[in-house]
Structures are given as structure tokens and as C-alpha cells.
Amino acid sequence: QAQLVESGGGVVQPGTSLRLxxxxxxxxFTTYYIHWLRQAPGKGLEWVADxxxxxxxxxxxxSVRGRFSISxxxxxxxxxxxxxxxxxEDTAVYYCARGPASGAFDIWGQGAVVTVxx
Amino acid sequence: xxxxxxxPDSLAVSLGERATISCKSSHSVLYNSNNKNYLAWYQQKxxxxxxxxxxxxxxxxxxxxxxxxxxxxGTDFTLxxxxxQAEDVAVYYCQQYYTTPSYTFGQGTKLEIK
Numbered sequence: 001q002a003q004l005v006e007s008g009g010g011v012v013q014p015g016t017s018l019r020l021x022x023x024x025x026x027x028x029f030t031t032y033y034i035h036w037l038r039q040a041p042g043k044g045l046e047w048v049a050d051x052x053x054x055x056x057x058x059x060x061x062x063s064v065r066g067r068f069s070i071s072x073x074x075x076x077x078x079x080x081x082x083x084x085x086x087x088x089e090d091t092a093v094y095y096c097a098r099g100p101a102s103g104a105f106d107i108w109g110q111g112a113v114v115t116v117x118x
Numbered sequence: 119x120x121x122x123x124x125x126p127d128s129l130a131v132s133l134g135e136r137a138t139i140s141c142k143s144s145h146s147v148l149y150n151s152n153n154k155n156y157l158a159w160y161q162q163k164x165x166x167x168x169x170x171x172x173x174x175x176x177x178x179x180x181x182x183x184x185x186x187x188x189x190x191x192g193t194d195f196t197l198x199x200x201x202x203q204a205e206d207v208a209v210y211y212c213q214q215y216y217t218t219p220s221y222t223f224g225q226g227t228k229l230e231i232k
Contacts, residue, residue, distance in 0.1 A: 045160075059219035104213065105160075108168055
């Protein structure tokens with residue numbers, strides 16, 4: 001069945017970098033946009049970034065633009081989120097999710113915990 | 119960005135009773151060219167990722183029990199659970215995908231058993 005699995009979370013200090021990965025299986029990876037969303041502790045859901053099925057288009061939330069970079073490797077069915085200049089407010093569970101260019105997110109990973117703390 | 123506002127913030131309903139959650143958007147999410155409302159509902163249980171329940175405002179995702187239904191159009195939407203089961207205890211979110219890529223979610227509604 002369709003599945004997304006995140007990896008790479010951890011505890012880092014403010015101002016540093018971290019790279020999250022998302023491995024896809026069970027579906028045609030190149031057919032779908034893939035998104036990153038996050039959820040701060042005890043808070044709601046925030047869309048972070050997405051990348052088109054061919055990797056040519058990327059979009060970012062204002063809160064992360066210029067600091068985060070999304071990429072994908074369609075030959076390996078993987079997605080990355082490079083996060084730099086991390087802030088305390090970036091602390092959250094980060095989810096990768098599958099979705100069409102304009103549609104709901106129908107498959108979600110289990111999430112990767114990122115903690116930014118001095 | 120379109121602001122999504124849910125009500126109530128929390129809700130306690132007896133087992134077997136109806137639960138109703140409202141979601142209002144600051145701008146219509148009805149796309150006139152295809153007459154579709156770009157609105158989804160998700161269920162999130164503790165320690166789990168969100169699960170898609172409803173898309174296009176009223177289409178149930180495959181495998182979702184038929185006690186879950188979505189309704190509404192334009193700026194006002196409702197998620198209804200016709201007969202609450204113990205496993206429905208969760209936080210429910212609405213989400214608009216009308217203004218991509220600026221997807222936005224409601225603040226969530228926590229549903230508990232009375």
C-alpha cells in the first residue's frame with residue numbers, strides 16, 4: 001500500500017541546519033506533488049513546502065522561505081527538506097504528505113520530530 | 119491567505135449521538151468553473167498523523183465509515199458524525215486547497231465522549 005516514511009529528525013541548536021528525508025513506496029511517485037507540513041507541540045497544522053511531480057517547481061510558506069529547501073529524487077522515490085538557520089519556533093513534528101497539485105493530502109507519513117533548543 | 123475558523127474548539131458528545139463541527143472560510147473556496155469546493159476534513163488521533171476523511175467538501179475518502187459526512191458550500195461547511203463511536207475521539211481539522219500553494223487549516227476541534 002502507499003506509504004511515506006520520514007527520517008532525519010533530532011535535537012539541534014538555533015542557527016544550525018538539519019536535513020529531513022521522506023521515502024515513498026507503494027505508488028507512482030512521479031505522479032504526485034509531495035508536501036511537507038508541520039505541527040508544533042500542542043498546536044495545529046501548518047503547510048511548509050511542496051514540490052511538483054517533476055521537481056521543477058517548489059513553493060514555500062512565508063515562515064520558512066529562504067531558510068528551507070525542498071528537493072526530490074524520482075529515481076530513488078525520495079524527498080528531502082533541507083532546513084537551515086533553524087529557530088526555536090521551527091520545533092515541530094514534520095510530516096511529508098502526498099497530494100495532487102490542487103487537492104487534499106491523502107497519504108501522510110508518521111512524522112519526524114525536530115527540536116530546536118539552546 | 120484564507121483564514122479557516124472552526125467551531126467549537128472542543129465538543130463533548132454522548133456515544134451514539136450526533137456530533138457536528140463547523141468550519142468557515144474568510145473567502146469562498148468554491149471554484150465556479152468546476153463547481154467544486156476546495157475543502158477537506160481530517161481526523162487526528164493522539165500520536166498519529168492526520169487522516170483524510172472528506173475532500174471536495176462532501177466526498178468520503180475510501181474506507182471512511184459512512185457515519186462521517188461533509189456538507190456546505192462557499193464559505194460555510196460542516197462535518198457531521200451521525201452516531202458517535204468511541205474510536206471517533208480525536209481532533210478534527212478542516213483545510214482549504216483553493217489557494218495553492220497557500221494551503222491553510224482550521225485551528226482544530228477536539229471531540230470527546232460525554
